[in-house]
Amino acid sequence: MKKQQLTANHWGAGVSQFENGELAGVGPHSGDPDPSRINENISSSLKGSARVLKPSVRKSYLENGPTNNNAKRGEEHFVEVSWEKAFELIADEINRVRTDYGNQSIYAGSYGWASAGRLHHAQSQLKRFLNCLGGSVRSQGNYSYNAALVLMPHIVGDFREHVKHITRWSTVAKEGELVVMFGGIPLRNTQVSGGGVGKHRLRDDFMACVNAGVKFVNLSPLKTDAIEALNAEWFAPRPGSDTAIMMGLAHTLYIEGLHDQAFLEKYTGGFDKFLAYLLGEVDGIVKDADWAQEQSEIPAERIRSLAREMASKRTLITTAVSLQRADYGEQPLWMTLTLASMLGQIGLPGGGYGIGYGADSTIGTSDRPFRWSVFPQGKNAVEDYLPVAMVSEMLLKPNEPYQYNGMARNFPDIKLVWWAGGNPFHHHQDLNRMRDAFQRPETIIINEINWTATAKHADIVLPVASTMERNDFGAGHQDNSLVPMPKAMEPMGEAREEYEIYCELASRFGVDEAFSEGVNSSQRLESMWDELKEIAKPHGYELPQLNEFLEGDMITFDDPAPETVFLSEFREDPTLNPLKTPSGKIELFSKLLLVLSMAIAPIMQLGCLLENGLEAIMRSNIRFT
Ligand SMILES: Nc1nc2c(c(=O)[nH]1)N[C@H]1C(S)=C(S)[C@@H](COP(=O)(O)OP(=O)(O)OC[C@H]3O[C@@H](n4cnc5c(=O)[nH]c(N)nc54)[C@H](O)[C@@H]3O)O[C@H]1N2
């Protein structure tokens, strides 16, 4: 029997289980109050039937080399080759593409969750390697909440900061009375957190709210978007009708004089513009509760009574990011902000609004005590980037114009795609179009653990080691645990650590010193750990030596800010602590967005849309992909 050995995944800390000295599975960690069962799937993956076991090259690519006729991608067989052959093919191809077209024709956006582990982070490794060679086109944003990432800075501030400083559930339990959830807060999604999670706390936090008498309302097509224990009142609105419901609520608040005029005046701008739209002065349509019922199928009477209830209680409005992962995804976001502004509770404990609860186990439950050390990516000499979800358009329309966040831009002309740590054939919209798009580049390289659909659409597939096959440490970006990830088995087949793969390739380009700085992956892990020890010291933490840590248990730190209340400083003093918006206030109407949308689509915007900001943006051509 080996002694207890830990590992970390995006879905939690686990304990490696060995049979006859061999890894047989991963079990839950006893220190986690609500462990995910996803780890149970690991035992079946250990059989390796889906693993990429050897470097593999698509048959006609191997025979004919790169061409621009790749109709057979995704259909053809692969031929296993030696690592030597794979390195030779890749080095020759990178040289050719860089010489003929330049680094701006290499796309390494590589969107995806990869695996937990601070050192062996697939994208960072790939980017560091390509940066040593002059860089590549990167991706910007994420699939999770890209409309929010683009919109929110214009109207309230940086969205990543927003998620980080969202009001804690512990505060809601203490001060809150009512939580109105658009899209619910499905506990199933909070099994995961990017980079890992030591302790799943949300279920307990929810129970504390319930025990304190906080009432929950779940406006979501799925009843299960709120766990039973919340006893939530459930309404199933027509998907996509949330903005209308919020307007119905806003209308009742206004007509019945329940809105907080003082808050609107002190902390926001543009309410008059919104009001004209709400009251139908712009288009003849009054957005009252009856209108909202028509749009959403939620009874108008309940919309009215809910508005009164929200105004009379300490109320938190939560909006799931799923609502913005859609056409016109900016609408429910902006309307959440508008409705919460009318209630006037933004910045009060247990009140206001929060966008993104439930999209990650740490949102609203914890924060890290200090920054974690990272594997450095170096500097990318290519400035061009791609809004992450436009990958098909980019490949299908090289050099053609597109619009993004008020900018007129042009797609790069990509010849070589290299993906590591993501699976676009799992995550991208419209897969038939994606399949067409994936015929376009001259070469596609994928590093994968498994034969995913994306791997099957590549030319060169490199087999890489999984988390269980390398030493590392795990730490979720907003979690407060450090989890040891000692190697539990040798890499399957001929799989290798990506660090080692890039060291070998770097030496073929004479940039091995730049990539590795003369250290192997064990030494690099040591130096990242040493850096972390230095970061931890001023915060009063003395971390053990790396070896001792890898053999031991996870380390959980105190929550640095358990009392977080979103936008409380702004509320306290909006002059001293202005928002990072053009006016420093919440922008219920945005002149800037109106100008941007007009610059992009002047004909559409002129005439009817000049008077009202919200409508202008609803119809605007700004692309929030
Ligand atoms: N229909 C639909 N589509 C969606 C969504 C939806 O709700 N509905 N949600 C979207 C969202 S929000 C997201 S974030 C995306 C998620 O999309 P992805 O993050 O692309 O999804 P994963 O399947 O986790 O892909 C990770 C891949 O990385 C591989 N991998 C893991 N570790 C390593 C490693 O160390 N090295 C290498 N080279 N590879 C590794 C895994 O084998 C896996 O194939 O999906 C998006 N797509």
Ligand SMILES: Nc1nc2c(c(=O)[nH]1)N[C@H]1C(S)=C(S)[C@@H](COP(=O)(O)OP(=O)(O)OC[C@H]3O[C@@H](n4cnc5c(=O)[nH]c(N)nc54)[C@H](O)[C@@H]3O)O[C@H]1N2
């Ligand atoms: N187990 C597990 N957890 C995960 C992930 C995973 O792959 N597996 N992925 C993670 C990632 S990458 C992300 S970004 C987050 C995503 O987090 P979210 O975007 O919050 O999650 P979703 O499950 O897409 O949507 C939540 C709920 O919104 C509801 N909904 C959808 N459309 C509408 C609508 O128009 N109106 C209303 N009112 N409700 C609607 C649906 O019923 C759905 O169950 O989850 C994370 N958590």
Ligand SMILES: [Mo]
């Ligand atoms: Mo996501």
